[in-house]
Amino acid sequence: MNSLFLVFAVLTVIAVGAVLWPVFRRQHTPQRARFELDVYRDQLAEIDRDLERGLIAPAEAKAARLEVERRLLRAAGSLDPEAKQPAAAGRHGPVLAAALAVPLLAAGLYGILGSPDLPDQPIASRQDRQQDPGRPDIRQMVAGLEARLQQNPGDVEGWLMLGRSKGVLGRPQEAVEAYRRAVALKPDDPRAQGGLAEALVTAAQGIVTPEAKGLFQRVAERDPADPRPDFYLGWADAQAGDYHMALERWRKLLAATPADAPWRPRVVDAIREAAGELELDPEAVLAQIPTPPATAAQPSQEDVAKIQAMSPEKRETFIRSMVEKLQARMDADGSDVEGWLRLAQARLVLGDAERAKATFEKALSLHPDVPVLLKGYAATLLGPVRPETGLPEIGDKAAELYSKAASLEPGDPEAWWYLGIRALQEGRKDEARANWQKVLAKLDPSRPEYAEVKSRLDQLGG
Incomplete structure (x- = not known):
């Protein structure tokens, strides 16, 4: 001792x-x-x-x-080069x-308080106690999602989810690849475009590349309510040295941003930086921008921290209560298509497939001609993957839903992909070929999914 x-x-x-x-x-x-x-x-x-x-x-x-x-x-x-840090007199004592x-x-x-005689505690035993057996392993979940997408490469929602997951795991280049798959399947989807643009910025270490800028401009045209284009396009202006334009974009964005929006602090910091570059008083600039009232649409950072600190059982109970509140809101006012989609997806995440199907059915009874609801419901009805083809089984109801989605949105390759699978399963090779040729026409030849669809077409012959 x-x-x-x-x-x-x-x-x-x-x-x-x-x-x-x-x-x-x-x-x-x-x-x-x-x-x-x-x-x-x-x-x-x-x-x-x-x-x-x-x-x-x-x-x-x-x-x-x-x-x-x-x-x-x-x-x-x-x-x-001549700057020095003098030692202050009298501080040594x-x-x-x-x-x-x-x-x-x-x-x-x-x-007085220590325990020098306490026996050693191996690190393995400490790690075992720190592990939470009830907490899901995010990496295993992502690996499972990747495996599912290998079997079902036409799942746009799956690629979007994979892109978000890769971003959370700090793998921006892999997030870029996932979002590119989503964009290839649905080129005009602002979620895919915006996700790809953000991933490109992260992969470029914060630089708004020309491709990312173009994507954000397209998102702004299709979804004016999305705050990302104004923020990142302002960032691109600042990186080009045009702080006047950047400040103007960010002032408008902050004026439209609710007080409790999680991205609001980033906009405030950006305005402070731009004002400083223009030799303006940042606080005076911020004081002139009105603050919209708070909204409960997004949880605050404090709420997110509280949820993460819960035990797995309490966290699941809390999430289920939030889902039930959303269910009650949709039952009272079913006009929100996005709300129905979020509710169905939440049911799927919670492992409640039957209630997810019921949610889609109720949503379609109110909004029968919305392609995203039709395809979402059809995805819940897909059968197991057939070993001889490596493709999922498409039943009658799923085929009916995809057919209607394709008629409403002929340029969407997702529905045509599944209709091609259905035709192939029933021996109608010419119809399968025609459907997959429509898919191929919408894909970028440089992307992996193009080669995959092309391979399927080559296997059909003709």
Whole structure:
């Protein structure tokens, strides 16, 4: 035991010395600009590596490199090589006293409260206790989703979910690939376009690439209520040096953003930065922007934190209560198509397939000509995958729903994919070929799903 305390004492002396050494010597303190220069140089090298590996296109790499070089030049211009951090006179005494008092106080408290005779506790046993057997493994869930999409590559909602999941797991390039699959299947879906655009920005380390900018512009045209285009297009303006345009976009966005919207702080920070670049008072700018009332449509960060801190049982009970509240709202006013879709998807996530089907049936009784509801209901009716084809079984009801969706939205490849499967299962190869040719016409030849559909067509012959 004495030898152990001797080791602790030596380590404490070393630690105290490391704290005191920079205090008692004169030194130059690295400026923030020097740190920024190193960061920007690393970003340039990372862009070059991504370009070599084919992770980003040359045009995206060029745009990203120009933005980083602009920031690097600005940081270099503010660098003062002669700047020093003088040691303040008279501060050594308090620092020395604090540095010595901390280990002495810790040793005294340990002597009174500690348990030096406590037996060792292997890390494996501690980890076992920390694991929550009731908490789902996100990575396993994502792996299961990927396996399901291998069997059912025409599932747009599945690719959207995979893109969101990859983003949460910090894999932006894989999120880009998932969203590209969704866009290929449904090119005009603003959810797919917006998800792909955000993933592209994340993969480019915050640079709004030309492709991402184009996607956000398309989302703005199709869904004016989506806040992402204004935010990211303003970001693109700022990266191009047009802070006046960026500030104008963000002012309008903040004026339309509810007080409790989770993205509001990011808009406020962006306005402060743009105002600073224009040498305006950020607080005065913000004070002139009206604040809309709060809405309960989105949970606050505090609410999300509370939910995450719950036990698995309480969390599921809480989620089910929220779903029941949504059910009650939809029963009272069934005009919200998106509400019906969210309710059905929530039932599926909770493993309640029968109630999900009932939800779709009720929604379609009120909105019989909405393709997204038709396809959502049809997806719940898909049969098992047939081993001889690797394709899911399409029953009569599912085929009827997909046929109606295709008639209402002829340019949507998802419905034609499943109708091709149905025709193939019934031996109508010519009809299957015709349906899949419609799918192929809507896909980008450079994407993997194009090759997959093309392969299916080649297998049909003719």
